[in-house]
Amino acid sequence: MSDSHAARYVRQLRAQAKTAEASPKPAEALSCPYCSEARMFESDRQLWDHATLEHAPNLKSLGDPNRARIFLREEGLRISS
Numbered sequence: 216m217s218d219s220h221a222a223r224y225v226r227q228l229r230a231q232a233k234t235a236e237a238s239p240k241p242a243e244a245l246s247c248p249y250c251s252e253a254r255m256f257e258s259d260r261q262l263w264d265h266a267t268l269e270h271a272p273n274l275k276s277l278g279d280p281n282r283a284r285i286f287l288r289e290e291g292l293r294i295s296s
């Protein structure tokens with residue numbers, strides 16, 4: 216019987232809750248991962264519209280459009296932060 220195991224488990228749960236809270240950031244700027252000069256967009260929709268116009272080959276290489284859009288949003292957030 217050890218309490219340390221349970222304590223570690225609780226810490227893990229708390230850490231997970233913290234990251235879950237931190238992830239949704241509304242109205243955050245996104246950067247286009249494909250433009251050489253990172254262009255900023257106010258929403259993932261704007262970034263997506265831009266990418267479908269300017270970077271269609273890049274999006275195609277990502278395969279499934281739904282996954283491509285999620286990837287684009289995550290990359291855009293990562294680059295702009």
Ligand SMILES: [Zn+2]
Pocket residue numbers: 247248249250254265266269270
């Ligand atoms: Zn671009």
